[in-house]
Amino acid sequence: MQLYFLAERECILTLGGAVVGIADSFERSVELDPADEVLCTLTPFGGYLPVSFRIDEDLLLSPPPQVTVYHMGAGRAALYIGGFLRSDQSLKVLWQREVGGALLTLLRQGRLFLDIRTAEGVFLTELPDALETCSPEAQDGGFLLTAADAFALLSPQGEVLVETEGRVTQAGETVRAEVPFHDCCGHTALCEWRQGTLLSCTLRSARGPTPATFALALFESVLIGLDPAPFLSPELDAAALKEYLGSFVSVVLADREDCVGLVYPRRERVFDVRYFTVETDGQRVCNIVPAP
16 A cells, blocks of 8 residues: 655654654655554654554554544555644743733643633633744634734634634734645635635636646635636536535645545545546636546
8 A cells, every 4th residue: 555644743754663754744655555564653853742653454444643544545545643742741831911801821731722711711722833923813702813824713712713824914804814735836725714714715826827726726616615607617517516526625636737636524534535637628627527
């Protein structure tokens, strides 16, 4: 089986006791037979505890809490490892501020947390490390946390409504941000949210229009419930397309320019990636077929 390794932060990847290289946000793969039951260890740089697990058949169907499995077909699967704990488990308060009638405390104890104290009660929310340097502000009754390359929208009770990489370009009643895809074409998404609901998502590429650009815009529109008709040739029916694609939860790029992957949930932390080939007439998608 071809296994692709991705990690939330840069790690040394060890398989069966042998160092095989680096794992980070870029896909790197090795050939492994799950029947060999190889011990895998990822040791992060920068003061984080390592994560270890056994690569076997059980892992592919029931991964441990810090591992997410993406089945890609044709004997391929991707493992995403995240949620690394800090080596220093002591309690550290990073800041404490009054925002929108609430007392917010950002703290770290192994992981990053936001403590929210209001008249309704006390709420504790776990946050990604990218928000360690965030600044808070009131947002539609909730809170907007903004760091240099990430942000989050939270409800008054600390429910995470939006959490993603990206750069906020406008705060207020409507939050606008530019979100990177980290792909070779330089795709980004210009998105708008209101009260945690995604209103629009416009895809753009640093390298000009490609079939993947049209497909990303089309599939993202279907995903967030917008009308995909502007990206479709008149011969294709938008309503039928939604039924044809089914219930996917995200869109990913493929190695081929004319191919896009849709991610479908199978069970907790286990997903299937199904690839579709798209054809365009230069401005709109005119055909969508499952990739061989």
